Amino acid sequence: MFGRLSWAAIPFDQPIVMITAGTVGTVLGAVLLLVTVKGWWPYLWREWITSVDHKRIGVMYMILGLLMLVRGFADALMMRTQLALAANGAMGYLPPSTTTRSSRLTAP
Numbered sequence: 001m002f003g004r005l006s007w008a009a010i011p012f013d014q015p016i017v018m019i020t021a022g023t024v025g026t027v028l029g030a031v032l033l034l035v036t037v038k039g040w041w042p043y044l045w046r047e048w049i050t051s052v053d054h055k056r057i058g059v060m061y062m063i064l065g066l067l068m069l070v071r072g073f074a075d076a077l078m079m080r081t082q083l084a085l086a087a088n089g090a091m092g093y094l095p096p097s098t099t100t101r102s103s104r105l106t107a108p
Contacts, residue, residue, distance in 0.1 A: 016093060
């Protein structure tokens, strides 16, 4: 199901990827800890996660849309930074294996 996915596929030697993963994990853990400590799980489950109220569903869609906008903005910044740093034959900050489209599309 996961193809060639193994521990060797995780780029432990690339600081940008590891710092980003650590930051996302830390923020997610902090939010989960805050919700648990404050005891908000029952309220969130009853009033928001399982809600059929069209206004709350709309708010959740808007929040998700804003999160995806931020993610797209971060991706755009990464692409523009890679292009700027890879000018005049320089490698940039991403190795060529991450930008090669054919390596992701070929089967093992």
